[in-house]
Amino acid sequence: MLTTPSKKQPMLFFPEFRNWESAWALEALYVVAYEIRILAERADRELAFNGKSPEKLKGAGSFLMKVFGVLAGKGPKRVGALYVTCQLFKIYFKLGTVNLCRSVIRSIETARIFDFEEFPKRDKVTYMYYTGRLEVFNENFPAADHKLSYALMHCHPHNEANIRMILKYLIPVKLSIGVLPKDWLLEKYGLVEYNNVIQALKRGDLRLLREALEEHEDRFLRSGVFLVLEKLELQVYQRLLKKIYIIQKQRDPSKAHQMKLEVIVKALKWLEIDMDLDEVECIVAILIYKNLVKGYFAHKSKVVVLSKQDPFPKLNSKPVNS
Amino acid sequence: MKFSLPEKKLPSKNTQRPAKRQHLAGGLNAANNDASSDSDKEQSLTAYYSSAISIANTPEEKKRRESRSKRFEKGQGHRAEINYLKQKNAGAGNLYSRRASALMISKSFDDSGSKAVEDIDWDALTVKGTCQEIEKRYLRLTSAPDPSSVRPEEVLEKALLMVQNSQKNYLYKCDQLKSIRQDLTVQRIQNQLTVKVYETHARLSLEAGDLPEYNQCQSQLKTLYAEGIEGCDMEFAAYNLLCVILHSNNNRDLVSSMSRLTEGSKKDKAVKHALAVRAAVTSGNYVMFFRLYEDAPNLNSCLMDLYVEKMRYRAVSCMSRSYRPTIPVSYIARVLGFCRTSDANDEDSDGSGLVECLEWMKAHGACLASDDGGEIQLDTKASSSSLYMPEPEDAVAHGDANLAVNDFLTRTSL
Numbered sequence: 001m002l003t004t005p006s007k008k009q010p011m012l013f014f015p016e017f018r019n020w021e022s023a024w025a026l027e028a029l030y031v032v033a034y035e036i037r038i039l040a041e042r043a044d045r046e047l048a049f050n051g052k053s054p055e056k057l058k059g060a061g062s063f064l065m066k067v068f069g070v071l072a073g074k075g076p077k078r079v080g081a082l083y084v085t086c087q088l089f090k091i092y093f094k095l096g097t098v099n100l101c102r103s104v105i106r107s108i109e110t111a112r113i114f115d116f117e118e119f120p121k122r123d124k125v126t127y128m129y130y131t132g133r134l135e136v137f138n139e140n141f142p143a144a145d146h147k148l149s150y151a152l153m154h155c156h157p158h159n160e161a162n163i164r165m166i167l168k169y170l171i172p173v174k175l176s177i178g179v180l181p182k183d184w185l186l187e188k189y190g191l192v193e194y195n196n197v198i199q200a201l202k203r204g205d206l207r208l209l210r211e212a213l214e215e216h217e218d219r220f221l222r223s224g225v226f227l228v229l230e231k232l233e234l235q236v237y238q239r240l241l242k243k244i245y246i247i248q249k250q251r252d253p254s255k256a257h258q259m260k261l262e263v264i265v266k267a268l269k270w271l272e273i274d275m276d277l278d279e280v281e282c283i284v285a286i287l288i289y290k291n292l293v294k295g296y297f298a299h300k301s302k303v304v305v306l307s308k309q310d311p312f313p314k315l316n317s318k319p320v321n322s
Numbered sequence: 323m324k325f326s327l328p329e330k331k332l333p334s335k336n337t338q339r340p341a342k343r344q345h346l347a348g349g350l351n352a353a354n355n356d357a358s359s360d361s362d363k364e365q366s367l368t369a370y371y372s373s374a375i376s377i378a379n380t381p382e383e384k385k386r387r388e389s390r391s392k393r394f395e396k397g398q399g400h401r402a403e404i405n406y407l408k409q410k411n412a413g414a415g416n417l418y419s420r421r422a423s424a425l426m427i428s429k430s431f432d433d434s435g436s437k438a439v440e441d442i443d444w445d446a447l448t449v450k451g452t453c454q455e456i457e458k459r460y461l462r463l464t465s466a467p468d469p470s471s472v473r474p475e476e477v478l479e480k481a482l483l484m485v486q487n488s489q490k491n492y493l494y495k496c497d498q499l500k501s502i503r504q505d506l507t508v509q510r511i512q513n514q515l516t517v518k519v520y521e522t523h524a525r526l527s528l529e530a531g532d533l534p535e536y537n538q539c540q541s542q543l544k545t546l547y548a549e550g551i552e553g554c555d556m557e558f559a560a561y562n563l564l565c566v567i568l569h570s571n572n573n574r575d576l577v578s579s580m581s582r583l584t585e586g587s588k589k590d591k592a593v594k595h596a597l598a599v600r601a602a603v604t605s606g607n608y609v610m611f612f613r614l615y616e617d618a619p620n621l622n623s624c625l626m627d628l629y630v631e632k633m634r635y636r637a638v639s640c641m642s643r644s645y646r647p648t649i650p651v652s653y654i655a656r657v658l659g660f661c662r663t664s665d666a667n668d669e670d671s672d673g674s675g676l677v678e679c680l681e682w683m684k685a686h687g688a689c690l691a692s693d694d695g696g697e698i699q700l701d702t703k704a705s706s707s708s709l710y711m712p713e714p715e716d717a718v719a720h721g722d723a724n725l726a727v728n729d730f731l732t733r734t735s736l
Contacts, residue, residue: 227577285641
């Protein structure tokens with residue numbers, strides 16, 4: 001039996017560990033916690049392969065929750081709590097039960113015995129990475145930006161695999177608050193799937209955005225950023241209208257601030273996107289509603305009347321109004 | 323805007339009690355009317371309760387009760403969600419009749435101290451039925467049933483056909499289908515008939531707006547499809563997507579559901595429609611949403627019904643901030659699905675859609691004005707600060723026919 005040895009060994013180790021006041025056994029604890037998760041993952045793969053229900057990883061999660069409880073007390077052992085927390089995160093993310101992260105996060109961030117700065121740097125980076133991912137799910141982009149940026153800044157510069165993992169989430173977050181990454185960054189870390197998304201944003205090319213999302217749909221869905229990227233559509237529309245505005249301004253500055261709906265329809269048609277007046281009118285209304293366009297829509301004359309001051313405001317690191 | 327009404331303050335809950343009391347009284351009357359079998363009935367009831375009590379005390383039963391109560395928590399969440407969306411609307415009678423049915427069914431769920439048929443461990447109790455009755459009332463079981471009260475597969479096929487052809491209301495059909503499901507479960511029958519039964523019940527519950535019942539059927543269908551039993555899995559993949567999109571409002575569940583779609587299912591018409599609805603909801607594109615609503619395959623529009631109110635409110639809020647100085651109410655009625663367009667006639671022929679829209683606007687605090695030509699307009703500037711989502715109204719006060727007292731009396735004599 002694959003799981004018998006691992007099941008017995010920690011049972012002998014942890015009751016003793018509970019009684020130790022000093023932290024000298026933390027390294028051993030780390031190894032045991034890590035091995036429990038790895039072995040549970042392997043056991044579940046084998047169970048699933050044999051047609052049985054894979055439950056070892058879930059059991060490992062329950063067990064590590066108890067370990068967390070042992071560490072979460074006064075005394076030098078508590079600095080090990082963040083490592084166990086990160087192992088729990090890996091388990092919950094794998095199982096798809098990320099709601100279970102909430103109680104652990106609450107302990108780490110509110111319990112008085114924990115001072116975040118006391119934890120080992122490596123564990124803080126991992127913690128910020130996973131909690132940043134949770135904020136992406138919640139579409140709390142400022143918080144996600146803060147956490148993922150922290151993880152990126154404190155990540156070891158030579159660990160390119162980890163940097164890539166962080167950027168995979170940080171880039172969509174930055175895009176959502178109007179910040180575009182440098183081309184060399186994508187190239188260096190092999191994040192080619194974001195190339196056309198960024199080009200679409202620069203050009204106001206809605207067709208290119210849709211093609212990019214469709215091409216990498218499986219990848220974006222698996223990582224959980226598809227919905228975030230899809231919402232960039234409004235920014236692409238904003239960019240398109242801004243380009244029309246710039247062209248109009250060059251032709252006739254005195255009429256630049258009035259944009260006919262049918263002109264937008266034609267621009268979209270040029271991008272091979274067929275939309276009728278009603279639909280484009282709706283898009284324009286949404287852009288104004290969310291403050292991506294400043295002005296108003298005159299329904300009777302079918303004209304967007306743009307503000308003479310800064311009709312296409314930048315996001316300035318703030319997310320689009322929801 | 324988000325509501326956080328405590329469960330106890332829901333007025334509809336209090337109003338349900340008199341109806342329930344009536345139902346019990348009806349039951350007793352039925353028993354009294356049958357004097358010849360009075361003593362037999364009393365004895366069987368005694369046996370039923372004594373066995374129920376003995377089972378209730380076992381540790382295994384306690385565990386099942388816990389898992390059951392957890393599912394109730396989920397169910398109640400759905401019911402609360404449904405209540406928030408209710409409001410008076412003459413043109414949406416069908417919607418409210420479905421809601422009322424759902425309330426009744428949900429309430430009967432809450433009142434029972436027992437467990438759903440799918441929660442019982444039937445492996446230990448598998449029986450072979452001999453009953454030949456096509457029509458049979460649903461009676462919750464807590465112990466092994468008498469084989470003479472369980473219908474074999476060929477009889478269940480006839481029973482399903484009977485339900486499908488019946489003209490009776492949702493409550494009756496729900497009762498009969500739960501009985502059929504129970505007979506399938508106690509006999510451990512899992513085949514195409516089982517799939518058909520759950521699909522039929524799921525569709526009826528969607529039409530009735532009974533989301534808890536729908537979720538139960540959907541859960542079973544997922545298992546049955548996964549075992550390779552043929553059915554309308556594309557149709558139900560679309561319903562499942564719409565449920566996640568419109569009711570659970572959970573990004574992780576949504577991404578999971580989308581990830582699980584195969585290339586084949588993404589090409590299916592119903593699934594494609596559901597994905598387009600999702601995109602419209604995500605971006606707040608009300609024009610697209612109501613076009614999809616108009617052109618929905620299968621029962622996709624039944625699930626969309628529960629989002630119509632919210633989408634209309636979002637749309638009018640958006641218009642109030644974006645349009646100046648006014649926008650015609652006739653335009654709003656057209657793009658927000660108040661007017662039913664048809665091939666023959668593009669206009670709202672009898673004007674009822676416009677009237678319905680006006681009523682909706684007034685109920686939500688919109689400011690209206692007439693223009694020089696006499697056409698009614700939405701005053702966008704004034705409306706942007708006066709709009710509100712009204713409190714949901716009591717469905718029973720709405721005079722829903724499905725809650726007629728007669729149904730409870732006739733039901734007892736099935």
